[in-house]
Amino acid sequence: MRLTLEFGGGLDLLCNxxxxxxxxxxxxxxxxxxxxxxxxxxxxxxxIKERPEMFVKGxxxxxxxxxxxxxxxxxxxxxxxxxxxxxxxxxxxxTLHGG
Amino acid sequence: MDAGIMNGGASSDDILREIERLEGEKMExxxxxxxxxxxxNSKTALDASRKEDETASCPKPPANSFRxxxxxxxxxxxxxxxxxxxxxxxxxxxVEGQLKLLKSSVLVVGAGGxxxxxxxxxxxxxxxxxxIVDDDMVELNNLHRQIIHVEAxxxxxxxxSAAAACRAVNSSIKLVEHQxxxxxxxxxxxxxxxxxxxxxxxxxxxxYMISDCCVLLGKPLISGAALGLEGQLxxxxxxxGPCYRCLFPTPPPTAACQRCSDSGVLGVVxxxxxxxxxxxAIKVATAVGEPLSGRMLLFDALSSRIRIFKMRGRSSHCVxxxxxxxxxxxxxxxxxYGCFTQSPMSDxxxxxxxxxxxxxxxxxxxxxxxxxxxxxxxxVDVRPAxxxxxxxxxxSVNIPLSILEGKLSTIDLAxxxxxxxxxKHASLYVVCRRGNDSQRxxxxxxxxxxxxxxxxxxxxxxxxxxxxxxxxxx
Ligand SMILES: [Zn+2]
Numbered sequence: 007m008r009l010t011l012e013f014g015g016g017l018d019l020l021c022n023x024x025x026x027x028x029x030x031x032x033x034x035x036x037x038x039x040x041x042x043x044x045x046x047x048x049x050x051x052x053x054i055k056e057r058p059e060m061f062v063k064g065x066x067x068x069x070x071x072x073x074x075x076x077x078x079x080x081x082x083x084x085x086x087x088x089x090x091x092x093x094x095x096x097x098x099x100x101t102l103h104g105g
Numbered sequence: 106m107d108a109g110i111m112n113g114g115a116s117s118d119d120i121l122r123e124i125e126r127l128e129g130e131k132m133e134x135x136x137x138x139x140x141x142x143x144x145x146n147s148k149t150a151l152d153a154s155r156k157e158d159e160t161a162s163c164p165k166p167p168a169n170s171f172r173x174x175x176x177x178x179x180x181x182x183x184x185x186x187x188x189x190x191x192x193x194x195x196x197x198x199x200v201e202g203q204l205k206l207l208k209s210s211v212l213v214v215g216a217g218g219x220x221x222x223x224x225x226x227x228x229x230x231x232x233x234x235x236x237i238v239d240d241d242m243v244e245l246n247n248l249h250r251q252i253i254h255v256e257a258x259x260x261x262x263x264x265x266s267a268a269a270a271c272r273a274v275n276s277s278i279k280l281v282e283h284q285x286x287x288x289x290x291x292x293x294x295x296x297x298x299x300x301x302x303x304x305x306x307x308x309x310x311x312x313y314m315i316s317d318c319c320v321l322l323g324k325p326l327i328s329g330a331a332l333g334l335e336g337q338l339x340x341x342x343x344x345x346g347p348c349y350r351c352l353f354p355t356p357p358p359t360a361a362c363q364r365c366s367d368s369g370v371l372g373v374v375x376x377x378x379x380x381x382x383x384x385x386a387i388k389v390a391t392a393v394g395e396p397l398s399g400r401m402l403l404f405d406a407l408s409s410r411i412r413i414f415k416m417r418g419r420s421s422h423c424v425x426x427x428x429x430x431x432x433x434x435x436x437x438x439x440x441x442y443g444c445f446t447q448s449p450m451s452d453x454x455x456x457x458x459x460x461x462x463x464x465x466x467x468x469x470x471x472x473x474x475x476x477x478x479x480x481x482x483x484x485v486d487v488r489p490a491x492x493x494x495x496x497x498x499x500x501s502v503n504i505p506l507s508i509l510e511g512k513l514s515t516i517d518l519a520x521x522x523x524x525x526x527x528x529k530h531a532s533l534y535v536v537c538r539r540g541n542d543s544q545r546x547x548x549x550x551x552x553x554x555x556x557x558x559x560x561x562x563x564x565x566x567x568x569x570x571x572x573x574x575x576x577x578x579x
Contacts, residue, residue: 014403015335016363025408056507060361070357072401074414081417097412099403101353104332104365104452105219105307105375 015100143184218375219305226383228271250372316349
């Protein structure tokens with residue numbers, strides 16, 4: 007399944023400072039759907055190059071990270087259980103505090 | 106004047122042109138008279154209001170009278186009409202919008218990179234009462250982004266500086282200077298005097314504190330943030346929308362909280378977000394348009410992209426604004442926001458760590474001594490490469506902390522080289538910007554084959570302060 011992943015607010019620093027990643031992620035063997043839970047564990051093992059604790063906590067994202075699926079807060083579409091579709095755009099943003 | 110016209114030999118066209126020219130001059134003179142009258146009026150009004158009220162507060166005027174004499178019960182005074190004419194010409198804003206603005210009060214928390222454009226725009230566009238709160242002083246390294254301050258105010262109060270700039274733009278509005286840090290102890294008192302709050306702060310605990318305070322007092326909160334080349338903006342606790350805690354019930358780990366003084370920020374970026382905050386404040390204060398409530402704007406300066414996404418609604422479980430929330434004003438005043446977020450309520454200083462024993466440390470003065478005695482040694486600077494390019498101690502080797510692990514052989518080689526020259530065993534010192542990362546590096550080196558490695562206490566900051574006063578600080 008082709009997806010576009012975007013990392014912002016400093017999260018890009020965890021994956022070689024690359025903001026936008028065009029990736030191909032397949033559902034786990036024996037399953038026909040790809041959930042956000044599956045995507046997170048895929049990202050953790052394939053994209054995050056350093057300090058994984060800056061991205062994940064438990065099986066979800068760490069506090070202070072917003073997740074958008076097609077420009078919508080993932081809390082509005084099922085969070086970890088949200089099912090992804092071909093060409094979906096998933097954005098991970100760390101909240102900023104500076105001024 | 107045209108000689109031809111005086112001679113009476115002019116054509117009708119010439120005469121018409123001359124009339125047009127004189128009409129133009131007349132209009133310009135009338136405009137100047139209007140402006141001078143406005144200045145005179147506002148001076149009188151300002152003097153009157155100063156006599157009337159010297160205290161730092163933004164009292165609510167009774168429904169149909171305005172204490173400054175700026176707005177009459179019915180409408181706008183002539184000089185106001187002239188000053189705000191371009192607003193009045195907007196069908197969507199008009200006299201009604203301007204009147205609402207002149208009757209509104211806005212508190213800007215933070216007179217920094219975000220607060221600069223916020224305060225300037227809100228003052229110039231005629232917010233009736235503008236409060237600015239900050240306890241910081243203007244520093245030279247603020248000026249690239251905090252455009253409200255000028256060189257003459259370096260070392261002086263940011264609030265004083267910002268208020269002076271706002272007064273210079275519009276002397277007809279009421280400005281309230283709060284020269285103090287907004288904290289749980291004073292926030293309820295200060296915030297309660299305003300209609301709209303703008304969060305233009307630079308740290309995490311303040312963001313939670315301001316949001317909680319706005320929920321308790323029922324104030325809409327215009328929240329902006331900027332760092333590096335990115336900015337974020339939203340309106341909290343407005344039209345049934347979420348509060349800061351609905352979105353972020355748990356604070357992020359301290360290591361995830363980057364600060365402008367560490368990570369840098371391109372001057373224009375907070376400027377862009379601050380301008381948008383001023384815009385949202387005006388929209389909320391006048392109930393014009395659709396405020397950015399329940400949505401968040403993300404600005405990426407590097408790729409020139411703006412993304413606006415739909416946020417979750419108010420959380421029924423929110424401990425502050427949720428259905429069963431029991432968070433009282435008393436709870437608020439006793440709440441330790443610094444402890445809750447594990448970070449200080451200021452962007453200014455990073456905590457000084459003590460990670461390695463005294464025996465593994467050396468003062469910058471002592472290092473200078475052995476440097477002068479040409480003691481064989483290697484000085485490793487563990488800052489990121491772009492920091493090293495700003496300034497470095499002569500002879501130091503740059504190995505950023507993030508790649509130290511893979512560079513131990515480089516250190517080995519350098520030590521060998523330094524030792525060969527003198528025939529003595531070379532010592533190993535580590536330096537960074539402030540003396541925290543150098544300790545992390547020494548901790549690692551001590552347990553990975555370099556038990557004699559020492560860190561320079563206080564880093565380059567102490568080097569600049571105690572050894573080389575000409576060494577640039579940043
Ligand atoms: Zn809430």
